[in-house]
Structure formats: C-alpha cells, structure tokens
Amino acid sequence: MNVDFHTNNNMHNININTNNINKIQELENINKKLNIIHDKLIFIFTPPKVGSTSLVSSFRIFSGDQYGIIHIHDEIMLEKLIGFKINVTINDIIKYNANTLGKEIYVIDIYRSPIERKISAFFEKIGPYHFNNRDEIVNRYNVNKVILRFNNIFPYLANGDHFIDKYEIETYIPLEFPFNKKYIFLEINRIKYIKLRLKDSDEWENILSKIFNFKICIIRDYLSENKVIGYLFKNFLENYKIPENYLENILNCKYLNYYYSPQEIQEYRNKWTCKICAPTFISYTEDQYKVYEEISIENCHMDFVQKNHYIDEGCVCKACIIKRNRLKKKIINRQYDGEKIIHTEAKTEFIENRVIQAKKINNTIIKYHQFKNKNPGKLTINFGK
DSSP states (O other), X not given: OOOOOEEESSSOOOOOOTXXXXXXXXXXXXXXXXXXXXXXXXXXXXXSSSSHHHHHHHHHHHHTTTOEEEEESOHHHHHHHHTSOOXXXXXXXXXXXXXXXXXXXXEEEEEOOHHHHHHHHHHHTIIXXXXXXXXXXXXXXXXXXXXXXXXXXXXXXXXXXXXXXXXXXXXXXXXXXXXXXXSEEXXXXXXXXXXXXXXXXXXXXXXXXXXXXXXXXXXXXXXXXXXXXXXXXXXXXXXXXXXHHHHHHHHTOHHHHHHSOHHXXXXXXXXXXXXXXXXXXXXXXXXXXXXXHHHXXXXXXXXXXXXXXXXXXXXXXXXXXXXXHHHHHHHHTTOOOSOOBOHHHHHHHHHHHHHHHHHHHHHHHHHHHHHHHHSTTOOOOOOOO
C-alpha cells in the first residue's frame, strides 16, 4: 500500500499569536495538565461513539513509548479533564504544539455510519441522562419504551463531522473521498491529518502501520454490548425499526454522501429499508428538545468524561511499561484475554514480582550457605573467562 498525502506549507500563517502572553501561558498550563511530555503527539480528536477509544488503547500499547496520545471530543470535555475553564480551542492547542513548540503532530478523526452512531450515542448516556436512573435498572426497561424515546430525539443525536466542521482545513479536503485507499492523509502547516472510516476498521492495522512505520494492532475497546446496559442494547438492535422519513433524511446527509460511495450508500439503504416501521414519525420540535435537554442535564447524576474506561490508561511509569510490553506480545500473538493496563494494578503487580524475585534470590543464598557449611572445600564456582 502506498501512503499518499497532500502538503501545503505555504498557506496563510495560522500560528498562534506569540505576542499574546496570556494565551501562551494558558496553552502551557493546558500542556502541563494533559501531561504532554513527548516530542511526538497523536491527537485523536473525534466526536463521541465513532470507535475512537479502540484507537486510543491501540496507539498507547503499540506506540506509548514514542508518542503522547491525547483523546478529546470537544472543549467541554477538555475543561473537565484539566479542571478549569479555557479561552482557547483544541485547534489552538494542536497548532501551539506543532508550530510554536515544534512537535511532530498527527490528528485523527473517524467517520461512523449515522444511524449506528446515533444509537451508540443514545446508549452511552441512556441511564443517568435520558432516563435519570442507573444503567442496571434501565437495562430491564421495556425495549419499546426505549425505542419511542430514541425516535423522539433521533434528529438531534450525534450530528456533525470533526474533520469537515472543526479542523479548519475545509479548503484542503479532497473533493471526493479516496474510496480505494479508504483514508485521507493531509499535511498542512506541519500538522498531519488522518481521516478513517469505522467501516474499514479491519484494515486500520495495515493503514496505520504504513503511515506510522511501526506495527500496530487494533484492539476492540469499550464496546456497548460489553457494558452494564448490554442486554438492553442487544435487545434494541434486534427490535429497532426506523421510520421511513428518518431513513430518507439520513440518506441525504452530506457527510454520508461524502464518506460513502454511491454503491456503499445503496448497500446502506438496502440494509435499513428492510427495517422500516412506518412512513412517518414526528420527533420533538427544537423547542421541545431544548426543554428535554435542560431537564436531562439538571437531573443527570453522572459525569460523562470517563477517564478509566481504556484498556490502557497511558501511564509511562516503569511498572506500566513492563506490563504494556507483555500485553503487546499477547496481542501480536492473538492471545489477548481482556487484560488492562491500569496504573494501580500494574504497580501492585510490579511490587509483588519484585518481592517474589527477592525471595528467590534470598533462598538461593541460603541454600548456597547451607551447602557450603555441609561441604567445606567442595564448592567450585567457574566464572568463565
């Protein structure tokens, strides 16, 4: 596979204004809070529920010693991660690291088919947000009740595309997605942008290994069917049928028509046409949805920035590096068993292994002295030449 990319290093200056001392200080503080210590960074800057967590864990395991991995969805998520309000954008942070600090920067986004993404986004917050209850209880809800709620808010779920809408590179995006390659690679002002499609995830290993020039295996992480809500999620997928007017709106979506070829769109149409339930469904109006959103936020009892749901948390201490190297070998040999790299657990294992090794050494020393006392003059040690 050849890696093709477009470069434009003569574009208009988009450097951060270094005369703005307050802004530079804020960017420095954000870097510290994000623990950015590497000279090479991968920003996995995507909407939620497009497969980004799997990408994060995969990069951390296979390149954590070379690259810092930053996973972010938007500025609201960033504020919750660092613990204070910000006056800059994620794009500012990316450009600051690339153009002011001279770091090697990759920015990755993923496109996911729209109906599946909406379903996944809905289930991500279904308990504490949409039904103001614990997932364990909502998991036992009648699926028809859940389907009705989903259809009422369907048009407002999981819209937009970061690569097109948020990266500020729209004038450099190819007029047509390269369907044969199955990814976009752009280099603009020293920043390398990559756009993948979730439907091609089986080929991510080859695509990314070629781009980054090291072996990377993709690990499936944070799947909805494996969560507490898994039973209801599977039941929903088996029973959900889409209103015809919703499907037609989806098929006219500009993002779908850019990232999918005409043949792929037809296949997508065929997939969902056999799951149509009625000609028309009337969703909440925009005003009704605003009220729904306000009440849901007010009632919500859970912070959705979940820091500890990765297979690999990304810690670079000695204990985590040792465990990461061991896990990497398992994955390459297709022997992965669901083990995670969590700092507290890795540290405990590291200490326990040190104790075991110390005991072995101590026992060897004791046996040596016991043998020496019983057999004086008979012990010969050959140190070689």
